[in-house]
Amino acid sequence: MAFVRNAWYVVCTQDTIKIGEPFSRQILGEKIVFYRKQDGTPVAMQDRCPHRFIPLSMGKVVGDVLECAYHGLQFDCSGSCVKNPHGDGRIPAAARVASYPVHEKHGLMWIWMGEKQADPARIPDYSVLDEGTGFSISGGYLHMACNYELMGENLLDLSHITYLHDGYLGSPEQVGADQVMVEKADGVQCNRWMPNVSVPGIFDLLYRRDGQPVDMWTNMRWMAPSCFLLDTGVHAVGGEREGHGWYYGVHILTPETENTTHYHFIAAMPPDTKLSPEDDEKFRTLRRYAFEMQDKPMIDMQQQAIGDANFWDLKPVLLSVDAGPVRMRRTLEKMVAQEQAEREAAKAAVAKPSREAAHA
Ligand code: FES
Ligand SMILES: [Fe+2]
Structure with missing residues (x-):
């Protein structure tokens, strides 16, 4: 079964995610690690180190980056590896993980895992939960x-x-x-x-x-x-x-x-x-x-x-x-069928020019 991906999903209540503390939750079949940067901004990225696949949530937050508990690779909030403590310190191009947009609204933490632009205006209206009502x-x-x-x-x-x-x-x-x-x-x-x-x-x-x-x-x-x-x-x-x-x-x-x-x-x-x-x-x-x-x-x-x-x-x-x-x-x-059709159309559109270029 496939899920609708282009939608906002609730991760947890806002206060569950703390500054400097990794929090792991599986959503749409993918393990994701969340934490807040020092200024409180929430971060979400794939919870699997690209080196030996340890959950990054087992690691620790150092400043605003997440350090893998096993061999110390560090990832910034975009999912890019920013430090390799080994050898000459060169960072392999593949050393990165996916990151996801998150948004806080109505006391809840929302995540967007679709390929389309994440628009917070599409979060369902739960203003009855807001302070002051x-x-x-x-x-x-x-x-x-x-x-x-x-x-x-x-x-x-x-x-x-x-x-x-x-x-x-x-x-x-x-x-x-x-x-x-x-x-x-x-x-x-x-x-x-x-x-x-x-x-x-x-x-x-x-x-x-x-x-x-x-x-x-x-x-x-x-x-x-x-x-x-x-x-x-x-x-x-x-x-x-x-x-x-x-x-x-x-x-x-x-x-x-x-x-x-x-x-x-x-x-x-x-x-x-x-x-x-x-x-x-x-x-x-x-x-x-x-x-x-x-x-x-x-x-x-x-x-x-x-x-x-x-x-x-x-x-x-x-x-x-x-x-x-x-x-x-x-x-x-x-909705799932339409998303799949759009994905396939996008793939075909990418493949077509490169085939044409190959035959040029
Ligand atoms: S498994 Fe993460 S640095 Fe090795
Ligand atoms: Fe019931």
């Missing part, structure tokens, strides 16, 4: 033993909350709710509207704490290839959205390998949400429990059941709730 932010990270598309399907089809998260995030009367898919320029949005349902625990905590029925919504936006923003909440039956009782759920998937995924989840609660520190802790714990103890085992097991088979070859049964997930898969297939 008054939203209360809490989040976490999970390592998933599944392909990112399986996790994406989980997020785009929230009909599973009735079964997998019953009592926490969902409730029984939600079954059969209309799931409406809305086309967007950069993906789709799947909206579920669930009037007069028993209130799931996490929403009772945020809203009235009286256990009485509510109207509930889950509107999940997908921004290709792997960023999601959920608008979810409750209000009184027949009422309107209030200043509290809802939150934004930021869900961001970064493929690690074909069968593993970095999963970042963040909740942004509106300023009128008044939770005591204990209830705030309860909210965080409930969400993490749902993702870690309910979603993760399910989807990791789903990946094991699928193994290396092609998803479509298994002829999955399709239900009405699958419109969003199927659209996501088809869109990703098209």
Whole structure:
């Protein structure tokens, strides 16, 4: 399987990367080392020394360069070897590693691994996470033993909350709710509207704490290839959205390998949400429990059941709730195919003039 490469992917939270400390993470199947230079600028490069292939992340940052732990070659932030401590000190032309553009936005570190120009304006809009908005932010990270598309399907089809998260995030009367898919320029949005349902625990905590029925919504936006923003909440039956009782759920998937995924989840609660520190802790714990103890085992097991088979070859049964997930898969297939076609066209364009020159 190929990944969409011309896209921004989240590496980690901004504060994970420290001045002078190498941090290693595998993204799109490639091991990458990150660190910050003395002035705080983040750096990303291939985590494999071109000499004997030791992970450069095992080495140390010396000033603004990274020194391999094995024989001491030093690389600058562009991936060029700038010091060979051996022999006459000559630097072989092949002594370089790939480097990648990184950008910090919304408290997150983003990386661009495509061949096209990295444009920070293409980072999905998560301004709700920015300082000064008054939203209360809490989040976490999970390592998933599944392909990112399986996790994406989980997020785009929230009909599973009735079964997998019953009592926490969902409730029984939600079954059969209309799931409406809305086309967007950069993906789709799947909206579920669930009037007069028993209130799931996490929403009772945020809203009235009286256990009485509510109207509930889950509107999940997908921004290709792997960023999601959920608008979810409750209000009184027949009422309107209030200043509290809802939150934004930021869900961001970064493929690690074909069968593993970095999963970042963040909740942004509106300023009128008044939770005591204990209830705030309860909210965080409930969400993490749902993702870690309910979603993760399910989807990791789903990946094991699928193994290396092609998803479509298994002829999955399709239900009405699958419109969003199927659209996501088809869109990703098209994006990957288009990138491949452009790559081949670029290769052919390079090969053609040189062939013509050879025959001249
Ligand atoms: S393996 Fe890195 S310098 Fe030898
Ligand atoms: Fe879930």
